[in-house]
Amino acid sequence: MNGPQKAVTLNSVAVEAGVSRATASLVLRSSPLVSVSTRERVIAAMDKLGYIYNRGAANLRGQKTGTIGLVLCDIGSPFYSQLMLGIDEIIVEASIVAILVNSAENPERQLRQIRRLREHGVDGLIICPAVGTPEALLSEIANLRIPCVQVLRHVSQTSGDYVGPDYAEGTSLAVKHLIQHGRQNIAFLGGRAIHSAARERLDGFRKTLKRHKLRHDLIIPTNLENLADFGTLPDLMASSSPPDAFICYNDMVAQSLMGHLLSMGKMPGRDFGVIGADNLPQSATSFPPLTTIITDPVGVGRNAARLLLDRIENASPSSTRILVSGQLMVRQSCGGHAP
Amino acid sequence: MNGPQKAVTLNSVAVEAGVSRATASLVLRSSPLVSVSTRERVIAAMDKLGYIYNRGAANLRGQKTGTIGLVLCDIGSPFYSQLMLGIDEIIVEASIVAILVNSAENPERQLRQIRRLREHGVDGLIICPAVGTPEALLSEIANLRIPCVQVLRHVSQTSGDYVGPDYAEGTSLAVKHLIQHGRQNIAFLGGRAIHSAARERLDGFRKTLKRHKLRHDLIIPTNLENLADFGTLPDLMASSSPPDAFICYNDMVAQSLMGHLLSMGKMPGRDFGVIGADNLPQSATSFPPLTTIITDPVGVGRNAARLLLDRIENASPSSTRILVSGQLMVRQSCGGHAP
């Protein structure tokens, strides 16, 4: 039950089974070069001794550690947990395990953590670059010959593997939907153009409104850390031409806005159109249920993991960019009918 | 810029610096046994060659890998991301890194993943046991001499290290608050008593109502995966003595309930008292803002990580149980005044 637990190694197993260490090693990796009877004997010995494979030792000899690094800038956010779900789904199939580190949106910390991951010998990296990440980081990683795919945000417009939602398309869909529902004064609420994901949203917003010859300057920056921050919204509402619809940075912002409007006696879906982004589970059951841009973080995670695994198998100098395209989930906060 | 990148080892560094590998190793671990000039020479060599410490190799010799395993049963949930935030905060200080795996509430998968973590040589384990985890799992882990702390749920009432919110106390606070606000017919909405965290909530609920000589059988099980599931709520509302207040399993359920009530023309905070649990960020800005039991997942994570690090340093056969005590965050959905 509780002996001194003297590390049972592959060698002990081999001795127990009366074979050489090399043969035992072959059994371990289910090589076809071993006879059935030998294999059985070795497996029995492993079971009996309670053998645990030591990957650390194996890594030393081989190339891969069977680990990848996951560098996120806000592990506390629900959106990232969905992303991890998608990544996990793929890597678990490949018997790979993820080491999770948090850059907390701080480039120095991000660098420290990436170095730490390198020391652990990760086979690849999935990274959502912190705001302010220098483009040089990617080439530094590339020089180490460690595959790296960026998710959700990218540091360079052109180089490096990247997987993210098609934010521009999603925002464009939302704008068109609002226009179809007769909204003319559409505002964008939330965030600042501090990274690619925010810029792409704003670009889609402006471009689509411009194409429809509508106002495209109703952009209200807010602090995403503080959901009670509505920026210049109060001023705008009091202005001569207040917005009649809102596209929000994400569902969290949208929910918060709806709460705000409701407390002012305004009904989202009737008095204002409101559209969020991300389609969080709770958005289906909020009051009113929220129309939202589906950004499919799980799908982004899956694609990123698949791309990384592929890069690990066959290194390639080319850059792949995958935009996961979204749809609009129409509910009552804009365009949907009551159930 | 991009040479063949021939793995630079401690040996290359030593050669470059004109010392032996052993000396270089001492420098690496900032031993005081090395002269300043030698140290400087070695460090210069490391920089020049772009040396990367290989922990895998070091582990082989030493005992610790500098990794812990994090076994969660639903990495997609926002609640767990808060937990990870707390854990990360502590381990990052100790230069330890977390390998994250998802049991997806499946005991077999959980076991497979734990085995995988063992192979990677994790120094310890933080685990939120999946529903249906046998008590034997803990003794199996204990036999491997790998420290393990359970979080949020525990498999055994008495043995094993555990850190979690004081669910019973929290629920009790909520009940008392509702009673103070004149509610008499209090229902518990959500979940089933399938693990300790749910049982503790229900125990706190029943016990406190009993003490106040009020009905304590208004318990409405629901499927937490489906926020639109309100179980027998409709029947209950149509009964002769419908509830006038709800304590919900968590904020997600509470938000969903509030949406449901609002769509029926009922105003939470006026027509019904509603209390959630977890104090998610979005609960502060919902409509109406939600009164909630603070379960402090970040604090739970911090405590769990601290306990684990301590166990890794000094193994101990005793069981520590830490209940992180909570408070009530009073907002308008019950007892709070409009801002």
Add this chain to the structure above:
DNA sequence: CTGTTAGCGCTTTCAG
């Protein structure tokens, strides 16, 4: 099909 022989990159005695 199985065993022998070298290491992978590092830490750790033990001698200088």
Add this chain to the structure above:
DNA sequence: CTGAAAGCGCTAACAG
């Protein structure tokens, strides 16, 4: 203060 030598547990040729 520094170096030589042994070995952590495993895999990868290469011989039989």
